[in-house]
Amino acid sequence: MKILMLAPEPFFQPRGTPISIFFRIKVLSNLGHEIDLITYHIGENKKFENLKILRIPNLFFINKIKIGPSSAKIPLDFLLILKAVWQLTQKKYDMIFSHEEAALFGVTLAKIWRLPHIYDMHSSLPQQLENFNFSRSKPLKKIFMWMEKYILKNSNAIIVICLDLLKKVRAEGFGKKSILLENFIDFEHPKYSQYEIKKKRQEYASEEEKIVLYAGNFQPYQGIYLLLKAAAKLRDESVVFLLVGENKTAVERMKKKAEELNISGKVHFTGQVPPFVMPLFISLADVLVSPRLSGTNTPLKIYSFLKSGKPLVATNLWTHTQILSNKISILVNPDPESMAEGISFALFNEKAKERAYTAKKMAERNYTYSKYRGKIITTIETASGLEKSCV
Numbered sequence: 001m002k003i004l005m006l007a008p009e010p011f012f013q014p015r016g017t018p019i020s021i022f023f024r025i026k027v028l029s030n031l032g033h034e035i036d037l038i039t040y041h042i043g044e045n046k047k048f049e050n051l052k053i054l055r056i057p058n059l060f061f062i063n064k065i066k067i068g069p070s071s072a073k074i075p076l077d078f079l080l081i082l083k084a085v086w087q088l089t090q091k092k093y094d095m096i097f098s099h100e101e102a103a104l105f106g107v108t109l110a111k112i113w114r115l116p117h118i119y120d121m122h123s124s125l126p127q128q129l130e131n132f133n134f135s136r137s138k139p140l141k142k143i144f145m146w147m148e149k150y151i152l153k154n155s156n157a158i159i160v161i162c163l164d165l166l167k168k169v170r171a172e173g174f175g176k177k178s179i180l181l182e183n184f185i186d187f188e189h190p191k192y193s194q195y196e197i198k199k200k201r202q203e204y205a206s207e208e209e210k211i212v213l214y215a216g217n218f219q220p221y222q223g224i225y226l227l228l229k230a231a232a233k234l235r236d237e238s239v240v241f242l243l244v245g246e247n248k249t250a251v252e253r254m255k256k257k258a259e260e261l262n263i264s265g266k267v268h269f270t271g272q273v274p275p276f277v278m279p280l281f282i283s284l285a286d287v288l289v290s291p292r293l294s295g296t297n298t299p300l301k302i303y304s305f306l307k308s309g310k311p312l313v314a315t316n317l318w319t320h321t322q323i324l325s326n327k328i329s330i331l332v333n334p335d336p337e338s339m340a341e342g343i344s345f346a347l348f349n350e351k352a353k354e355r356a357y358t359a360k361k362m363a364e365r366n367y368t369y370s371k372y373r374g375k376i377i378t379t380i381e382t383a384s385g386l387e388k389s390c391v
Helices: 015-028 072-088 100-113 125-131 138-154 163-171 194-204 224-233 248-260 275-284 301-308 336-348 350-366 368-386
Strands: 002-007 034-039 053-056 095-099 117-121 157-160 179-181 210-215 238-243 267-271 287-292 312-315 330-332
Touching: 002 015, 002 072, 015 034, 015 117, 015 368, 034 072, 034 312, 053 100, 072 125, 095 100, 095 368, 100 138, 117 138, 117 368, 125 138, 157 287, 157 368, 163 179, 179 368, 194 275, 210 224, 210 275, 210 336, 224 238, 224 248, 224 336, 238 275, 248 267, 267 368, 275 301, 287 301, 287 336, 301 312, 301 350, 312 336, 330 336, 336 350
Parallel strands: 002 034, 002 095, 034 053, 095 117, 117 157, 157 179, 210 238, 210 287, 238 267, 287 312, 312 330
Antiparallel strands: none
């Protein structure tokens, strides 16, 4: 099939939605579908056999897009619409595949050109306003709620990335055309030797301290300051904290927080690293943490953490408990004392290793490429009505 994909994102950058888009394209390409991806002017080009990237022009001199909703996206999305319309007049497509807010005009264009439409629902649009503190305007939230319902109603198939979104779509009455597709595929990466791992460990734990690893952005909902406060409570233990990710500005801000807590020597920051290097950092760790404070989507990193066989400490909130339990992780209250106790348990109690082993076996069984591929095929079938043998 010839698929027009609309992605209002800086593609590719190593963050949530662009990573999801990367793996959608990878599988679609491997299945033989041709994808024309219309996306922002920002990002690294990625090469796939059947992918053509069509970028909007940089007319507004915007060179950075923050995570979540922002006013900067409004003019960029307008250019995305224009480019999509132009592309549809120049080439015959079999399907439109839209991500996030691009689905608003994606479904409209699909109606006009009489094409099936897939909505890749990475998050709830009205919920984003609150999660990222973009606006508390009730009229604006109502507009976003209307937008979301319009998209759900007029899409032929809906991809949801977690149980929370699946429940929401079912509650709206569109469960029959929804497919739960968790973001559990990993990037290909080199196999690191024990020597390489040991050498890297020495950079952060020269006195053979235990390493607690966090990976991701430093947005307030991620609970980084909570993690630093927990680290302060463990300052007398032979433990260091390694925080992987984020830009220089965000790192400097958190370094100052660490200084205020008098734990600068216990906390290391790497800044952003390429996705294929993340397995090396996970290999260094003795314990993995996800101190998230809000939101309802399952963090993408959780799947990689479960596969690692390392003990995982996470806040006991729905964002995590959609897939986590105390059988496969250590769940703690979202406060520094509980987080510190959970990390200590994960580091020094043998039962934590048993949970990590159980988690690894579960992840190896449930989160496989073949299952991911199968769900992409089901999505195409649901949207187009094709028989399985035709895909």
